[in-house]
Amino acid sequence: MLVISCIKQVPDTTQVKIDPVTNTLVREGIPFIINPYDTHALEESLNLKDRFGLRAVALSMGPPNTEATLRKAAALGVDEAILLSDRAFGGADTLSTSKVISAAIERLNDQEEVGIVFCGKQTIDGDTAQVGPGIATRLGYTQLTLVDRIESLDLVKKRIRVRRKLEGRHEIVEAPLPVMITVVRELNRPRYPTVPMRLMALETEIKVWDNSVLKLDANTVGLKGSPTWVSKIFSPERDKGEIIGDGINDPVGTANLLIDKMLDKDLLAV
Amino acid sequence: MEATRELYWNIGHGAAVLLPMYLFTFVALGLLIWSGMKRLEIYRQGKPLDRFGNRGERFANLLKNALLQSRVLLVKGPGFAHGFFFWGFFLLFIGTIFVALQADFTDLFFGYRFLNGDLYKVFSLVLDLAGLAAVAMLAGLFIRRYLVRPKGLETTRDDAVMHALLFAILITGFVIEGARMAVNELPHDPALAAWSPVGLIFAKALSGMGEASLLALHRGLWWLHFFLVIGFICAIPFTKFRHIFTTAANYFFADLGPKGALVTLDMEGDAESFGTANLKDLTWKDIFDTDACTKCKRCQDRCPAHNTDKPLSPMKVINQLGEVACTNPEANLVETVSKDALWSCTTCRACQEICPAAIEHVNKVVDMRRNMVLMEGEFPGEEVMAAMDNTEVNGNPLGMALASRGDWAEGLPVQIMGENADVDILYFVGCYASFDKRNIKIATSFIHLCAAAGIKVGILGKEEKCCGEPMRKMGNEYLYQSMATENIETIKAYGVKKVVTACPHCFNTLAKDYRDLGFDVETEHYTVFLNRLVEQGRLKFKKESFDCTYHDSCYIGRYNDLYREPRALIAAAGGTIREMERSGAESFCCGAGGGRIMAEEKLGSRISVSRAKMAAGTGAGMLVSNCPFCMTMFEDGIKGAELEGQLVPRDIGEILLERLTP
Numbered sequence: 001m002l003v004i005s006c007i008k009q010v011p012d013t014t015q016v017k018i019d020p021v022t023n024t025l026v027r028e029g030i031p032f033i034i035n036p037y038d039t040h041a042l043e044e045s046l047n048l049k050d051r052f053g054l055r056a057v058a059l060s061m062g063p064p065n066t067e068a069t070l071r072k073a074a075a076l077g078v079d080e081a082i083l084l085s086d087r088a089f090g091g092a093d094t095l096s097t098s099k100v101i102s103a104a105i106e107r108l109n110d111q112e113e114v115g116i117v118f119c120g121k122q123t124i125d126g127d128t129a130q131v132g133p134g135i136a137t138r139l140g141y142t143q144l145t146l147v148d149r150i151e152s153l154d155l156v157k158k159r160i161r162v163r164r165k166l167e168g169r170h171e172i173v174e175a176p177l178p179v180m181i182t183v184v185r186e187l188n189r190p191r192y193p194t195v196p197m198r199l200m201a202l203e204t205e206i207k208v209w210d211n212s213v214l215k216l217d218a219n220t221v222g223l224k225g226s227p228t229w230v231s232k233i234f235s236p237e238r239d240k241g242e243i244i245g246d247g248i249n250d251p252v253g254t255a256n257l258l259i260d261k262m263l264d265k266d267l268l269a270v
Numbered sequence: 271m272e273a274t275r276e277l278y279w280n281i282g283h284g285a286a287v288l289l290p291m292y293l294f295t296f297v298a299l300g301l302l303i304w305s306g307m308k309r310l311e312i313y314r315q316g317k318p319l320d321r322f323g324n325r326g327e328r329f330a331n332l333l334k335n336a337l338l339q340s341r342v343l344l345v346k347g348p349g350f351a352h353g354f355f356f357w358g359f360f361l362l363f364i365g366t367i368f369v370a371l372q373a374d375f376t377d378l379f380f381g382y383r384f385l386n387g388d389l390y391k392v393f394s395l396v397l398d399l400a401g402l403a404a405v406a407m408l409a410g411l412f413i414r415r416y417l418v419r420p421k422g423l424e425t426t427r428d429d430a431v432m433h434a435l436l437f438a439i440l441i442t443g444f445v446i447e448g449a450r451m452a453v454n455e456l457p458h459d460p461a462l463a464a465w466s467p468v469g470l471i472f473a474k475a476l477s478g479m480g481e482a483s484l485l486a487l488h489r490g491l492w493w494l495h496f497f498l499v500i501g502f503i504c505a506i507p508f509t510k511f512r513h514i515f516t517t518a519a520n521y522f523f524a525d526l527g528p529k530g531a532l533v534t535l536d537m538e539g540d541a542e543s544f545g546t547a548n549l550k551d552l553t554w555k556d557i558f559d560t561d562a563c564t565k566c567k568r569c570q571d572r573c574p575a576h577n578t579d580k581p582l583s584p585m586k587v588i589n590q591l592g593e594v595a596c597t598n599p600e601a602n603l604v605e606t607v608s609k610d611a612l613w614s615c616t617t618c619r620a621c622q623e624i625c626p627a628a629i630e631h632v633n634k635v636v637d638m639r640r641n642m643v644l645m646e647g648e649f650p651g652e653e654v655m656a657a658m659d660n661t662e663v664n665g666n667p668l669g670m671a672l673a674s675r676g677d678w679a680e681g682l683p684v685q686i687m688g689e690n691a692d693v694d695i696l697y698f699v700g701c702y703a704s705f706d707k708r709n710i711k712i713a714t715s716f717i718h719l720c721a722a723a724g725i726k727v728g729i730l731g732k733e734e735k736c737c738g739e740p741m742r743k744m745g746n747e748y749l750y751q752s753m754a755t756e757n758i759e760t761i762k763a764y765g766v767k768k769v770v771t772a773c774p775h776c777f778n779t780l781a782k783d784y785r786d787l788g789f790d791v792e793t794e795h796y797t798v799f800l801n802r803l804v805e806q807g808r809l810k811f812k813k814e815s816f817d818c819t820y821h822d823s824c825y826i827g828r829y830n831d832l833y834r835e836p837r838a839l840i841a842a843a844g845g846t847i848r849e850m851e852r853s854g855a856e857s858f859c860c861g862a863g864g865g866r867i868m869a870e871e872k873l874g875s876r877i878s879v880s881r882a883k884m885a886a887g888t889g890a891g892m893l894v895s896n897c898p899f900c901m902t903m904f905e906d907g908i909k910g911a912e913l914e915g916q917l918v919p920r921d922i923g924e925i926l927l928e929r930l931t932p
Contacts, residue, residue: 012663012664012671014669014671015664015671015672015673015674028673029671029672029673029732030671030673031663031664031672033663189652191647192643192647192648192649192655192658192659193647194644194645194646194647195537195544195644195645195748196542196543196645198748199537199538
């Protein structure tokens, strides 16, 4: 049985600035990382590989340089790393992205049964949290979002029980396989690649599947198949705040002042 | 009557004495050699390592440290006691050789005697005093070990056996001498007796006994003394007495390479395993080290981790490895020593610097860390793994954007190499001085000082990567080498003539560690560089006298023996240093070395707090250091010790800049 992790190579957005003149992302000199949530998805696929002997496959859609990210996944221990890359896939929104990834998963399923697909709960560059659910919908898998713990996995009965982390509460849910799970950071602690694995990963073949492999209608993928697109990026303007009181010499008085201010502005209620 | 004595007096010099005597002696020596050979098998479990080249230097090391006791004497008190005991006992050994040489060789075969006349008098006096010194020192060491009982000094059956044997040998020696003198010299040649002052005391005490009893006592004790010595020889391989040979040999085998150098691993070769997990991963010298240890605990006394209740004692680590080598060669070394102990090391080198047996502790710790990191992907905490990831992505452990590495220098008289590489020196800034607000001031002051002296300074800016030192000391040789190779390529491409660093960790790494990776550009620490400018008169300061204490960072002090230059700079600025008790080679680490700067200090108390208290104890209100890591730790430690307002951490560069005269 396969356990698949979908990972995305993203710019380290903590470092991304927006050019105030052109309103575009300044990406020069910004390193790429694996989307942080996806590292937990990847780690969980490896955990299940270690515990249940499932075969772990990492999938990523992106330009050819995404190979670096997949090689990192190989160094961490995935059995197979596949890059979904084609000029036709470029400029994709979440709809056409999930279409491509779903097609790849279906293709994998033809060779070996897919049990679980892990995705990060969202990416730090797009922040839509739509691709995971999009894949589940397309494939007809049960979708379990915001999972912070795998409670149990029964490979005979083909059932999985997970805990979802919701606002102020947890929810334990059980579902039949196959499932698509989006994960939060609390799920696990990603491992660090050992040197023998890194060296092995240098030799690992990163398979590239382009549209000649997936055979999707070119009008339904990439920019052409994307009903949404980014029309503008800008930093929201913020009113300048004010400095009130003297927090160093009169902390209590300043705190009171702050509370009054917040009551005034209806930010606090007594 | 010519001054001399009859050797073998009252014992006889026939076959009935010589045969058993030499038989037992040869059997004992044979046993000693046989045990030594067997011991070699234990060392041979380790990997090969060449420690035989440069024999001249090695022999000089051996003689200096064994005969002159140089390393032993680094610690006064017990060091001197050991030194004088050794010299006393050694002279007695030489004396005995002379006696045997004359009686059983030159006189026996050629009728030639040399122990007579004035030479004999001196011989008698010297040996008497040597014996006295040995007894007195041994008594002192006995009192220390069994009555004073210093904390951490482990006393075992070995120590009891050794003290008892040595005392018995020395005391029986004097009683034998006293009995002989009571019979012959005291009544017949009192003037000669005066040349054996200690023997004379024993002779007078014994003179009341009848001659027959004295002769019987003399003969009986002579044989007892003889068998005690045979016992001593036989005990060497089975007790800590073995250090007579192993420690001496360890001086010969000492690392002659750059101080504190680690082996640069071949990361791309055919090695299947990295670092030390099992005995077979150690070198024979690592195992030999464990046999040279006498458990004197000097290392442990100085270990910053041990002194702050962390589960590390360098001595214990060495002993544990020795135990595995002798009794359980299959054991996992990392498990045996414990991960917490290994992660606690700050690689400050205090243990190695003081070790009287020239044992190499730090490389063993790093090699075991290497196994944990490179083979298991383990770290002391998630924060360390995050720092490693940050370094891999952004070239610094702080997780700051790599493109902003040179931002601190904006508006300063400094060139970015990528824009203009026509410079006198390349300033390798390091991560902390590039990104950390407090430490940027160190970088800034260095730039201003250089500008004042007319030095054109360049920096790599966003092309600079972490030197890799904290990662390397944490065991991540892979990441270190990837940082190092990038830096080396970048620096080489600019044809730089000289690199200066303000960080001792960068300095040690570029100046020494990078050499293994093909870096050959001259590298200096800013204290040395600035001190030269001061000596050349290119920098002048207002002499405003001020009081401070100075902290020798590990990597400028112990690793590079730079104790003079930083102090000279402080003096040039008008500073008077109130030295801490632990200063110079005995300096106490700030806690940030060994990659610990990236780790939370979860075990025991905080090292930086201890050090801040020591600094405050001098009464000086300013703690001067030469290292961004130390600065970071002291900012923290001073808060932890609640010394804010009483103690201010400053960098040498900052002090100089404030007092600079235009």
